[in-house]
Amino acid sequence: MATSPGHPLLNGHVAPGFERVADEFARNFRERRELGAACAVYLGGEKVVDLWGGYRDRARSKPWEEDTLVIVYSTSKGLAAATLALAHSRKFLVYDERVSNYWPEFAENGKERITVRELLAHQAGLCAIDERLDPTVLADLDAVAAAIARQRPAWEPGTRHGYHGLSLGFYEGELIRRVDPAHRSLGRFFAEEIAAPLGIEFYFGVPPTVPEERIAQVRSYRRPEVLFHMDVMPRGMVLGFMRRRSLTARAFGNPKVRGPADLNTAEYRALELASATGVGQARAVAAVYAELATGGRKLGYGEETLAELSAPPSTPSGGARDLVLHVETAFSLGFLRPSPLFRFASSDRAFGHTGAGGSFGFADPDLELGFAYTPNRLGFHLRDDPREKALRDAVYACIGERTPAAA
Numbered sequence: 001m002a003t004s005p006g007h008p009l010l011n012g013h014v015a016p017g018f019e020r021v022a023d024e025f026a027r028n029f030r031e032r033r034e035l036g037a038a039c040a041v042y043l044g045g046e047k048v049v050d051l052w053g054g055y056r057d058r059a060r061s062k063p064w065e066e067d068t069l070v071i072v073y074s075t076s077k078g079l080a081a082a083t084l085a086l087a088h089s090r091k092f093l094v095y096d097e098r099v100s101n102y103w104p105e106f107a108e109n110g111k112e113r114i115t116v117r118e119l120l121a122h123q124a125g126l127c128a129i130d131e132r133l134d135p136t137v138l139a140d141l142d143a144v145a146a147a148i149a150r151q152r153p154a155w156e157p158g159t160r161h162g163y164h165g166l167s168l169g170f171y172e173g174e175l176i177r178r179v180d181p182a183h184r185s186l187g188r189f190f191a192e193e194i195a196a197p198l199g200i201e202f203y204f205g206v207p208p209t210v211p212e213e214r215i216a217q218v219r220s221y222r223r224p225e226v227l228f229h230m231d232v233m234p235r236g237m238v239l240g241f242m243r244r245r246s247l248t249a250r251a252f253g254n255p256k257v258r259g260p261a262d263l264n265t266a267e268y269r270a271l272e273l274a275s276a277t278g279v280g281q282a283r284a285v286a287a288v289y290a291e292l293a294t295g296g297r298k299l300g301y302g303e304e305t306l307a308e309l310s311a312p313p314s315t316p317s318g319g320a321r322d323l324v325l326h327v328e329t330a331f332s333l334g335f336l337r338p339s340p341l342f343r344f345a346s347s348d349r350a351f352g353h354t355g356a357g358g359s360f361g362f363a364d365p366d367l368e369l370g371f372a373y374t375p376n377r378l379g380f381h382l383r384d385d386p387r388e389k390a391l392r393d394a395v396y397a398c399i400g401e402r403t404p405a406a407a
Contacts, residue, residue, distance in 0.1 A: 009063050010053035014040075018048050018398045024282045024390040025051045035219050035377035036064040038282035039391050042370040049395070050283055052287030056216040056376065067107070069201065069279050070216040070374050071264045074165065075355030078362070080172050081290050081334025082251060083190045084120065085272075085309060087166050089302040092179040095333065099171075104179045105145070109152040118158050118173055120334040123316050125153030126171065127164045127324050128250035138255065141185060145174045154247060155323070161331065162323035165251045171276030172218045172334065177401060187272040197299055201334050202280025205272040212266065215279060216376040218357075220261035232381050236326025249323045260356045282361075282372040289352060289363035290370030310349035310365050313337045325382065334378030342383040344392065345369075358385035360392070371395060 010029065014022045021039070026032040036054035040047065056064045087093050093102060095117040100107035106114075114124045131147040138144060148170050154162070163297070164171075173186040180189055187204035195202055240248025257263060263277050271277060287391035291298055296306055313332035320328040320339070330339035338344055344352070345364040352362020352371075357378030362371055373388040 005060075009055070009067065009260065010051070012049075012051035012053070013044070015048035016345060017402050018395070020398050021049050021391055022051060024394045025053065027390065028148075028331060028387045029054055032390070033377070034375060034387055035060070036068070036216055037373065037375040037387070038064065038068070038070070040281075040283035040286035040371075041375045041395055042286050042293075043399070044368045045290060045294050047283070047286075052282070054195050058219050058269075064216065064376075065214075066364065067201075067281070068216055069203075069206075069210070069214050069281060070376050071218065071269065071279050072285065072359045072361075073260060073263070073276055073278075073357060074356035075169065075353050075359040075361050075372075076204070076273075077275050078335055078351075078353035079194075079278055079285065079288055080186060080204070080274040081120065081156065081189065081196065081353070082292060082320065083176065083186055084116075084172055084334055085188075085305050085351075086193055086299060086301060087176060087179055087252055087364070089296070089305040090306070092181070093175065095308060097200070099175065103145075103149070103174060105149040108150055111151075111153060111157070114153075114157045114266055116175070117333065120168070120332070121161060121291060121313065121316075122164045122168065122322075122329075122331045123159075123161045124164070124171075125155040125160070126151055126158045126167055127162045127247060129167050129170070132395045133170075133255045135255065135267050135271065138273065141173065141177065141272075145177075146390075148174070155318075160318040160323055161320075161329070162247055163251065163325050163329065163331075164183050164275070165324065166254065166273070166275050167251070167281060168334070169272075169276065173272055181200070183257050183270055186274050193298070194288065194299060195284070196288050198284075198306050200280070200284035202278060202284040202288075203269075204274050204278055204359070206266075206269040206279050208270070215264075218261045218264045218371055218379040220259050221378055221380070222358075234327045234382060237324070237382070240324070240326065247322050248326070276356075280374075282374040285361035285372035285374065286370040287362055287370070291367075292351075293363040293365045293370050294368045306365070309333055309351055309363075312348065327382070330400055352382055358388050360385070360388045367394075367399065369399075
């Protein structure tokens with residue numbers, strides 16, 4: 001194994017042939033204003049990149065350690081989707097079954113025909129929850145279930161799609177509780193059936209035994225700063241945030257927080273917000289995607305499930321334009337998929353999820369690759385954050401050099 005460049009705050013290893021990834025990781029701190037971050041890559045089941053560096057605090061006084069944990073925001077959704085996929089492999093649920101068959105109360109207010117597949121593709125019209133969800137309510141999974149079961153869809157399910165930025169995790173969590181024979185929460189199911197067998201550290205609901213000192217602080221941005229980055233954020237989404245009753249504002253406004261950094265508090269990290277507050281390490285995210293990309297044998301993912309995950313996503317009848325993000329997007333079974341506006345991996349069979357501020361994890365089944373990048377300085381790009389993309393591009397360049405016939 002080759003080590004990362006000789007910078008006092010950059011650590012880790014890369015396999016021979018992947019030195020370019022370490023070089024780009026160093027450039028993130030030298031030229032792209034990175035604060036602290038980690039990057040991990042598995043190829044064919046082998047860990048070929050494991051890098052960490054910078055600072056885990058805003059004051060730049062505490063170095064990012066090998067065991068530092070960080071909130072990954074919506075990158076959490078990919079690991080939540082992996083949890084649902086394992087339930088599918090165990091025959092606990094069927095993607096084309098109606099949600100109400102597993103959860104009768106869900107049928108209220110015209111939702112009786114929504115399928116699990118439509119829900120996980122952000123096509124259910126449930127991107128916003130009207131009943132106020134504060135930390136006290138969110139700590140009571142029964143109260144959350146009752147509130148979201150009453151929600152009326154914002155459009156006819158299946159006809160459009162719109163990013164269920166926070167709400168999707170609530171519905172996924174209740175589905176797991178309903179279909180799991182042991183009725184475990186999504187966080188406990190993930191911990192026992194995925195994290196423990198893989199030997200990784202990633203939490204949906206950080207336990208009190210994890211010291212605060214190990215969790216990276218987030219360097220967020222102030223809302224006025226967004227106005228100076230209209231060139232990298234979808235204009236319609238930014239304008240939507242300014243209209244209190246828009247789908248965009250409502251989708252991200254419950255629970256009510258001042259910004260993403262508020263979710264990185266002990267109060268919120270202790271909650272199982274499967275869409276937004278997953279906390280862990282880059283190598284953990286990459287390891288889950290590597291398992292999915294290499295056949296899922298360690299965890300028992302079935303061939304049918306893996307084929308479903310890599311199958312082409314279905315576009316709703318009303319088109320691919322997202323009613324919340326105001327750009328064309330593609331989602332399937334809880335994962336973000338390659339689309340004309342966001343190309344990643346070696347083919348359209350790839351699946352993963354980005355997170356607010358620049359984190360990203362994905363599986364590339366064609367190359368048996370799992371990738372993750374987890375920073376603690378939030379950027380403004382909805383997709384293709386320059387820090388993450390530089391590393392992703394370097395990984396594929398290195399693979400192409402190792403296998404010229406595939407380049």
